[in-house]
Amino acid sequence: KRMLNVGVAQLGPIARNETRSDVVARLIKLLTQAGEKGCNFVAFPELALTTFFPRWFFEDGDAELASYYEKEMPGAETQPLFDKAAELGIGFYLGYAELTTDEQGNERRFNTSILVDDKGTITGKYRKIHLPGHKENETWRPFQHLEKRYFEVGDTGFNSWDFMGGKVGMALCNDRRWPETYRVMALQGAEMIVLGYNTPMHYPPVPQHDHLQGFHNHVVMQASAYQNGCWIIACAKAGKEEGCDLLGQSCIIAPTGEIVAMATTVEDELIVGECDFERTREIKEHIFNFDLHRVPEEYKIISAP
């Protein structure tokens, strides 16, 4: 059968001074639990190896800022996660801050995720496209959201990989609010879209929406699962992290738009679900059969800059 037994490894807060090795030990504990429950794929959150550092302003070249990026994947501290996953035969999705050097010798920084197969091979890499927040220090805010300062817009595009029996795509956090994210992957055949998120409960520019964070999280993903006939696997970093409350409610959403499993804490918590790739056909072959029913010549304006 073409299916994945999915574990969503929600993380509670990661402290500013928590070491990479301490965090990796938490990931391995959740991975081991997932193995005991029969999972062969585990999703971890966005920026899963560190605290959500865009909440603080750092000058360029600050040593603490530099400490949050991975120069290698796997590196010395993350290798044990790759080893354990391969030993258990579990594939995984992991979000992290990536620092790389291009051919011209320039440093490039991305908010990145990878898909690793059950043998421990990196099958796909995605660099976040919709970067929220702002670039400069906005001191009126109770906390910053400096993704536009610390990352470049991703250069990988939205893709769909042949992965462990299905077609799997990736996104990161704010990407999940945009319909184009899912549609561009679904047009490439995606049957499952995996994403991690760090979503503050308080949105300083529009605080009157604070009570809607959970609703907006689910409404966009449930609608998108249905409209694209995809499984959506969504994993939060949750809880009160360095004084900032982050949304939990990690979930597995079926192609019908139904939530089939959801986290009930804002701590490290594993939820599981059986995701049958064939169930995407109920949607993809009927109401949202792209070949039969889409009218792309009427949609030209949405691809204009």
Ligand code: CDT
């Ligand atoms: N990490 C991330 O993309 N978070 C945003 C926060 C809201 S915009 C400042 C999100 O879309 O959940």
